[in-house]
Amino acid sequence: MKKFFVTLILMLSVFSIASAHPFKSEKELYDFYAKIDKKIFAEKNKPIVRKKFPRKLTKEEQSKVPLDNMNYTVEEVIGNDKLVYSAFDNHLMYIFQLNQKGKEEGVVRFFDEDENLVKICYGSDLNGLMGILREYYPNGKLMNEMPYYAKKLNGNGKIYYESGALREDYHYYNDKEDGQGIIYFENGQKMQVENYKNGLKVGDYYQYFEDGTLATKGFFVNGKEEGVFELYNREGKKFKELVFKKGKKIEEREIKLKSGEKISIKFVSTTDMQKDAKELSFKFLPYSLSISVLFSIVISLMYAKVITNNIKEIKKVTEKMMELDRKAKLKVDSNNEIGELKSQINDLYSILLNIIDDLEIKNKEIKKLCEKFNISQVIEKKIPLDKRHNSKIDYNKLEKLIEKL
Numbered sequence: 001m002k003k004f005f006v007t008l009i010l011m012l013s014v015f016s017i018a019s020a021h022p023f024k025s026e027k028e029l030y031d032f033y034a035k036i037d038k039k040i041f042a043e044k045n046k047p048i049v050r051k052k053f054p055r056k057l058t059k060e061e062q063s064k065v066p067l068d069n070m071n072y073t074v075e076e077v078i079g080n081d082k083l084v085y086s087a088f089d090n091h092l093m094y095i096f097q098l099n100q101k102g103k104e105e106g107v108v109r110f111f112d113e114d115e116n117l118v119k120i121c122y123g124s125d126l127n128g129l130m131g132i133l134r135e136y137y138p139n140g141k142l143m144n145e146m147p148y149y150a151k152k153l154n155g156n157g158k159i160y161y162e163s164g165a166l167r168e169d170y171h172y173y174n175d176k177e178d179g180q181g182i183i184y185f186e187n188g189q190k191m192q193v194e195n196y197k198n199g200l201k202v203g204d205y206y207q208y209f210e211d212g213t214l215a216t217k218g219f220f221v222n223g224k225e226e227g228v229f230e231l232y233n234r235e236g237k238k239f240k241e242l243v244f245k246k247g248k249k250i251e252e253r254e255i256k257l258k259s260g261e262k263i264s265i266k267f268v269s270t271t272d273m274q275k276d277a278k279e280l281s282f283k284f285l286p287y288s289l290s291i292s293v294l295f296s297i298v299i300s301l302m303y304a305k306v307i308t309n310n311i312k313e314i315k316k317v318t319e320k321m322m323e324l325d326r327k328a329k330l331k332v333d334s335n336n337e338i339g340e341l342k343s344q345i346n347d348l349y350s351i352l353l354n355i356i357d358d359l360e361i362k363n364k365e366i367k368k369l370c371e372k373f374n375i376s377q378v379i380e381k382k383i384p385l386d387k388r389h390n391s392k393i394d395y396n397k398l399e400k401l402i403e404k405l
Contacts (some may be wrong), residue, residue, distance in 0.1 A: 036131030098129040
């Protein structure tokens with residue numbers, strides 16, 4: 001077990017080292033970036049040489065080029081460079097270099113519809129982005145410079161106004177803010193100064209007006225406001241103080257007692273309490289949703305079981321009813337829809353039995369009428385009406401008896 005933990009710790013250590021850049025100092029890192037910059041700037045202003053494509057194609061050329069949704073790539077050798085041109089809808093999108101093994105490695109240039117350079121960087125299939133990625137405004141001015149080592153931000157990332165003035169300057173380590181970060185007004189004055197550690201705000205925090213006058217002064221611990229935040233007006237006079245504890249604003253109220261004595265009470269701001277309540281509700285939202293879904297499933301299964309049992313009972317009893325079992329009857333034990341259905345089935349079966357009984361009575365009467373009709377026919381056939389007076393049978397009584405029957 002001990003060996004297992006030692007091995008695990010070593011693996012984690014190796015992984016953490018592999019995920020960080022290998023340079024001992026910021027100077028070594030930027031020396032590496034400088035070498036890559038030489039390759040980038042050597043390609044930046046090179047003219048676009050097209051021995052083949054892409055460019056605005058004629059209809060004849062379009063029929064010869066293998067298009068896939070108007071997207072295609074063309075490889076060609078320009079001097080000692082093997083380049084890949086990629087275009088969409090007949091306009092150049094980017095050009096990248098290939099190494100001797102045919103893998104993507106080298107400078108990549110991106111273009112707008114007018115073939116103005118909008119982005120340039122260095123990358124490879126193996127390591128991803130390496131060096132400083134630069135983007136440009138349509139007027140050709142630099143928009144930003146973001147330093148990458150193995151796909152992660154490492155170094156000072158800078159963003160510029162379209163006029164060329166610096167707007168933001170933040171230091172990064174492995175994709176997280178680390179060190180000082182400054183935001184500038186376009187006139188060059190500082191707007192905001194803050195410090196970071198592993199992506200969280202720490203230490204002193206300052207905000208300024210455009211003329212350089214201090215506007216706010218505070219302190220952060222692990223990404224949260226801590227202590228007194230001082231607010232100043234444009235004349236440089238402090239007009240308010242805010243007190244924070246672990247990111248929560250502390251409010252102070254003065255209360256006058258019956259004795260006339262005044263006491264001061266400090267409490268967490270209701271705004272922060274509402275914010276905490278909201279955060280807490282969002283935190284537990286997945287759990288509450290999961291419980292609700294689980295509860296719904298259980299209820300659905302229980303209800304489905306009840307419905308299934310009732311359907312089985314109805315099927316069993318109705319089969320007996322089809323055999324005219326007079327004792328067949330559904331048990332009604334509720335007033336819901338199923339109970340009403342059972343009651344209606346029972347009522348219908350009762351009416352059906354009554355109709356059957358009535359039909360049997362009518363059938364017996366019909367049989368008697370048939371017997372009477374048959375006897376009358378026999379009498380008519382055997383003894384004609386004009387000879388009945390010579391017979392010893394009292395036919396009048398017989399007819400009356402038949403009529404009675």
